[in-house]
């Protein structure tokens with residue numbers, strides 16, 4: 001593969017954009033080399049500026065669940081754009097997508113649209129704090145909820161009580177209100193609650209973690225969190241930015257039969273346009289301005305193009321009775337195929353999978369939390385990444401990311417990918 005034009009474009013970009021990218025993980029820092037500049041995409045394939053075709057397993061980090069340039073979504077955006085691109089006034093389509101989302105997801109009555117997953121999570125914890133009158137939140141190490149200050153906190157040593165910021169610019173004042181727990185470790189959560197009695201507004205969690213690879217919740221973990229929240233008047237916030245409208249029509253609440261108090265959305269709900277949303281029962285959502293005292297706003301929130309893309313996407317998913325089953329079957333096929341060739345080539349690995357999310361870790365041990373995810377062999381991952389890229393298969397340029405399976409992938413694409421993994425495995 002030749003990446004001459006991509007490299008030249010990256011050099012140009014670096015002169016005027018910090019690091020040449022508008023979101024850090026795109027810069028290939030985790031794997032080395034220079035990023036691929038994409039020219040266009042259709043279905044399961046990306047076409048880069050050098051004319052290479054790549055099978056895409058990132059899919060814009062999740063949104064393109066039906067493949068790139070999916071016609072009903074594209075057409076909805078084009079038709080809407082002809083009638084004006086932003087008004088800052090209410091439009092009927094906002095109610096239409098809200099009604100559809102509320103009908104698809106269990107346990108929510110109202111939904112507020114924002115412009116990104118970060119905004120959704122940031123607003124959700126403000127709402128939780130406003131609703132409960134408490135300040136602290138519990139988050140799990142390795143879970144990503146966007147780049148808002150409260151979430152950029154890493155664990156101190158062991159089961160520390162107070163986090164420290166992991167980005168300059170996040171104040172100690174903010175950091176002290178974010179408590180860190182280990183994913184899948186209910187005893188750790190209990191300790192934090194005990195040590196901070198009556199101070200915790202919410203527990204925010206990716207109900208299936210997707211930002212340290214794909215990590216499923218252990219059996220009973222989410223249920224125990226729900227019980228702890230009930231016992232201590234803490235709101236349970238499901239960050240379903242990744243999992244919402246991907247793992248099931250009703251997301252993880254449906255999949256695991258657990259009610260969250262606030263649910264955050266992003267990615268799929270916007271059909272590839274900048275959309276996030278958060279939703280809850282009436283009593284919680286009515287605390288939001290203009291009904292209630294918790295302020296939250298946005299010039300472009302509910303933007304007509306974004307709503308048109310989201311509505312078209314959700315309509316497709318709602319009407320296709322088999323979509324989530326089909327996606328899970330494709331992912332299982334890929335899982336089995338990759339596992340087979342890695343075993344044949346004696347490559348130590350663990351594969352995690354839930355629905356259409358899957359990750360390959362180069363470690364033998366079970367990957368259940370951030371610490372076990374971090375033990376994976378990063379040098380092997382780097383070779384694996386570049387090897388696959390060379391074969392025309394594009395996975396995320398970081399060992400801590402999930403692969404997103406799209407319905408546009410055919411079984412031939414999956415076989416092509418398994419074959420590519422087999423070739424690359426021989427070089428690891």
Ligand code: PLP
Pocket residue numbers: 061116117118119121144145146147206210211239240241242266267276
């Ligand atoms: N929450 C989760 C679970 C995510 O995976 C992400 C982004 O990857 C976010 C929140 C932040 O969303 P955005 O990048 O749209 O701000």
